[in-house]
Amino acid sequence: MNYMPGTASLIEDIDKKHLVLLRDGRTLIGFLRSIDQFANLVLHQTVERIHVGKKYGDIPRGIFVVRGENVVLLGEIDLEKESDTPLQQVSIEEILEEQRVEQQTRLEAEKLKVQALKDREKEVQTEEVRGSQS
Amino acid sequence: MLPLNPIVVILHKEPQETKARRYQRILEEHLGLQSLVFEDISYESSLEDCPLDEDEDAFQGLGEEDEEIDQFNDDTFGSGAVDDDWQEAHERLAELEEKLPAAVNEQTGNGERDEMDLLGDHEENLAERLSKMVIENELEDPAIMTAVQTRPVLQPQPGSLNSSIWDGSEVLRRIRGPLLAQEMPAVSVLEYALPQRTPQAPEDDRDLSERALPRRSTSPVIGSPPVRAVPIGTPPKQMAVPSFNQQILCPKPVHVRPPMPPRYPAPYGERMSPNQLCSVPNSSLLGHPFPPSVPPVLSPLQRAQLLGGAQLQPGRMSPSQFARVPGFVGSPLAAAMNPKLLQGRVGQMLPPAPGFRAFFSAPPPATPPPPQQHPPGPGPHLQNLRSQAPMFRPDTTHLHPQHRRLLHQRQQQNRNQHRNLNGAGDRGSHRSSHHDHLRKDPYANLMLQREKDWVSKIQMMQLQSTDPYLDDFYYQNYFEKLEKLSAAEEVQGDGPKKERTKLITPQVAKLEHTYKPVQFEGSLGKLTVSSVNNPRKMIDAVVTSRSEDDETKEKQVRDKRRKTLVIIEKTYSLLLDVEDYERRYLLSLEEERPALMEERKHKICSMYDNLRGKLPGQERPSDDHFVQIMCIRKGKRMVARILPFLSTEQAADILMTTARSLPFLIKKDAQDEVLPCLLSPFSLLVYHLPSVTVTSLLQQLMNLPQSAAAPAPSNPHLTAVLQNKFGLSLLLVVLSRGEDLQSSDPAAESTQNNQWTEVMFTATQELLRIPQAALAKPLSIPTNLVSLFSRYVDRQKLNLLETKLQLVQGIR
Numbered sequence: 023m024n025y026m027p028g029t030a031s032l033i034e035d036i037d038k039k040h041l042v043l044l045r046d047g048r049t050l051i052g053f054l055r056s057i058d059q060f061a062n063l064v065l066h067q068t069v070e071r072i073h074v075g076k077k078y079g080d081i082p083r084g085i086f087v088v089r090g091e092n093v094v095l096l097g098e099i100d101l102e103k104e105s106d107t108p109l110q111q112v113s114i115e116e117i118l119e120e121q122r123v124e125q126q127t128r129l130e131a132e133k134l135k136v137q138a139l140k141d142r143e144k145e146v147q148t149e150e151v152r153g154s155q156s
Numbered sequence: 157m158l159p160l161n162p163i164v165v166i167l168h169k170e171p172q173e174t175k176a177r178r179y180q181r182i183l184e185e186h187l188g189l190q191s192l193v194f195e196d197i198s199y200e201s202s203l204e205d206c207p208l209d210e211d212e213d214a215f216q217g218l219g220e221e222d223e224e225i226d227q228f229n230d231d232t233f234g235s236g237a238v239d240d241d242w243q244e245a246h247e248r249l250a251e252l253e254e255k256l257p258a259a260v261n262e263q264t265g266n267g268e269r270d271e272m273d274l275l276g277d278h279e280e281n282l283a284e285r286l287s288k289m290v291i292e293n294e295l296e297d298p299a300i301m302t303a304v305q306t307r308p309v310l311q312p313q314p315g316s317l318n319s320s321i322w323d324g325s326e327v328l329r330r331i332r333g334p335l336l337a338q339e340m341p342a343v344s345v346l347e348y349a350l351p352q353r354t355p356q357a358p359e360d361d362r363d364l365s366e367r368a369l370p371r372r373s374t375s376p377v378i379g380s381p382p383v384r385a386v387p388i389g390t391p392p393k394q395m396a397v398p399s400f401n402q403q404i405l406c407p408k409p410v411h412v413r414p415p416m417p418p419r420y421p422a423p424y425g426e427r428m429s430p431n432q433l434c435s436v437p438n439s440s441l442l443g444h445p446f447p448p449s450v451p452p453v454l455s456p457l458q459r460a461q462l463l464g465g466a467q468l469q470p471g472r473m474s475p476s477q478f479a480r481v482p483g484f485v486g487s488p489l490a491a492a493m494n495p496k497l498l499q500g501r502v503g504q505m506l507p508p509a510p511g512f513r514a515f516f517s518a519p520p521p522a523t524p525p526p527p528q529q530h531p532p533g534p535g536p537h538l539q540n541l542r543s544q545a546p547m548f549r550p551d552t553t554h555l556h557p558q559h560r561r562l563l564h565q566r567q568q569q570n571r572n573q574h575r576n577l578n579g580a581g582d583r584g585s586h587r588s589s590h591h592d593h594l595r596k597d598p599y600a601n602l603m604l605q606r607e608k609d610w611v612s613k614i615q616m617m618q619l620q621s622t623d624p625y626l627d628d629f630y631y632q633n634y635f636e637k638l639e640k641l642s643a644a645e646e647v648q649g650d651g652p653k654k655e656r657t658k659l660i661t662p663q664v665a666k667l668e669h670t671y672k673p674v675q676f677e678g679s680l681g682k683l684t685v686s687s688v689n690n691p692r693k694m695i696d697a698v699v700t701s702r703s704e705d706d707e708t709k710e711k712q713v714r715d716k717r718r719k720t721l722v723i724i725e726k727t728y729s730l731l732l733d734v735e736d737y738e739r740r741y742l743l744s745l746e747e748e749r750p751a752l753m754e755e756r757k758h759k760i761c762s763m764y765d766n767l768r769g770k771l772p773g774q775e776r777p778s779d780d781h782f783v784q785i786m787c788i789r790k791g792k793r794m795v796a797r798i799l800p801f802l803s804t805e806q807a808a809d810i811l812m813t814t815a816r817s818l819p820f821l822i823k824k825d826a827q828d829e830v831l832p833c834l835l836s837p838f839s840l841l842v843y844h845l846p847s848v849t850v851t852s853l854l855q856q857l858m859n860l861p862q863s864a865a866a867p868a869p870s871n872p873h874l875t876a877v878l879q880n881k882f883g884l885s886l887l888l889v890v891l892s893r894g895e896d897l898q899s900s901d902p903a904a905e906s907t908q909n910n911q912w913t914e915v916m917f918t919a920t921q922e923l924l925r926i927p928q929a930a931l932a933k934p935l936s937i938p939t940n941l942v943s944l945f946s947r948y949v950d951r952q953k954l955n956l957l958e959t960k961l962q963l964v965q966g967i968r
Contacts, residue, residue, distance in 0.1 A: 025608070025612055026612060026615065026616070028631070028635070029615070029619075031612065031615060033608050033611060033612055036603055036608065037597060037599075037600045037601065037602075037603075053597075053599070055599065055602045055603060056602060056603040056607070057603070057611060058611055059611055059614040059615060059618075064602075066599055066602075
């Protein structure tokens, strides 16, 4: 039967495999077992999937209860097409390592940017001073 | 107040009584088991009402008992005490207990606990019997089921029962109140538990132990999820049948607060938790969120029929079944008829339904009884409903007659799919794979059907609205558009229409609430009590306008821009109102319409005034106001939307102003690039303009000198116009219109003609001068330009013009 056609209701999605993206950036994949009016979710046989580049790793997590406000988006996974991915699955340790490396490079780039901006700020200040003096 | 030891009394009364009989009597006395046969009792019970006459003075009765007490009775001190095989006696009594019918429901006494203590070594047996009674009571409300799940009730386990026993009695005490009013279900735990096992037998691949919940050692908190007597996912013993006679699944009626449906049948499916079967209609457990369901029993044949009917997924069928029924009302109505009438009729249909499940409109698919029988079936009862329906205003129903047909077809499809489940068709195979998944998934349907319904009910309640067109404008419009499209398609072809089920949102009557602030008696004046409905002003914000001298140039510019923005917003509101009048016409009564028309005209005038600058003088002194509006992106879009509502004169005025300031506007539009949106309303307008206006318009556009004096060497105005997409397109449109006028009416006034011809000559000269590279690409090229130019220029130049303006197809 068609629950609430034309609306975004999660009832039709129950007992299906879903991919849920959370606000903190985590990606969870699990069977949606229960919902409520706030779109709090109960995920079963959940797996947290970490993506780095073309690789991904799965960490089995069990049962998740997600508070609705923390969900960015979720979508049903087509079980037939699920394996049809160009991504390569790796072990958990490997993916965590990759993630750490990626994090590090990002932090360093961020630092450089901040530094560059500070330098430019100083330049501008000195110019202004020079300009007002001359 | 109980001076006597009742046990002693009993013993005294019938010293020859056997142990078994004694136990029975004890039970009668202390626990009020009225099902037990009361023998000749001449003394009053101290715990509950006695069936004997109560005229007797209680004290006197007690006094009598006093005398009858034999302090040194046989059982304690005599031969009775010697008798040691209490176990035997207990077992016999245990058998007796089982024979007792399960209709026990009397309030237990407060002293129950104490009594049990007093029983001494009989405590455990009694306690066990108590626990059995707790089991039976628990069936009435699954939420209070304790850990007594599937343990074997026949074996006495004296030692180990203690913890659950006391918990059981606690629960019993707690539920004392609510139980009073309830009926006992006819099925006891024993009957109940056993048949469940047989269906599970074939499913050997399931490991039951995996699914069973751990036994709880503490009683459950009320409101927590119900403890299940049988593991989750067990197929139900009985199937619930939707009682068509009673239920129509429609959203709640026109009350501001929709009342809770007292009962509606649980939708059947292949798996239903036994909890659904257990709950009775009036579950009085406080805070229990799920409405109880009643499981009528279906014969296997009926069940098979129902399952064989239109079924999308197991466990999800009945709402669609239900939703079918209301549709029959709509069937006689034609598709594109007066919506008001339709709404009125259908609206009356919808409300009285106690259920809450028609999420889609009129749907009447044929159910298990063959399709031919169906129409007369619900018909009479629908009419009953209609007669019962409360009057409510025929307002915004979302039921369109299409949907009933749409849904009918959909149901047909689903039925076909179900038949083709094992093979044919893509959708069929998809469904079957889905079914397979559900079948193999042992954790499926953890969320009960009624829980799903509960959530949808909440979501539906959130959609309630007194004025859907106001609250949910885009949704309403979108579906209207879709319907118009499909209606148009229907007119054209006879192919099967695309199915689109539509959500019926519950209707709520519009009630005017005027808030009256609380007034206290005897107080001087009115107390200012601030509340949600009556907020108190916290900050006294006063607008002070600064003097003009202080402001810097930038501030002035900024203020002017802000004023323009405000004007745009106000005009936009007027525009939205004006656009809405059409819909209001349809909904209004005859008398109201002239008033509506007046309002509309008035608003259109105000819009125009806003656009041009509200100055009372005859002339519109400056274009500045309008140009300011046109510099803002939203302003341009707004003008494009307003134009169709203006009179030709007013619109022409606007157009002229635009043409005059076109280069400036083009410059300002460089970032937004919104001007082309104006092209379409302008074109429409131009094709209605008279010749004079067109001529002057062309002059304006090309900034041609009024007189026939030699043109300036460069014409930046024209250059700018030609280099802009909008400008060029507009120019071409104007030219085209001129050509139309010329060719259609050669005998027009000569002055006009002359003017036009002059202008055209100059125009062509200018056009010839402009290098091609500078030209923009117009949005559309009118077809009659070649013939236009051919009048005024010779062949060679014509060719040039053609090439330049890409007038001939194929050059591109």
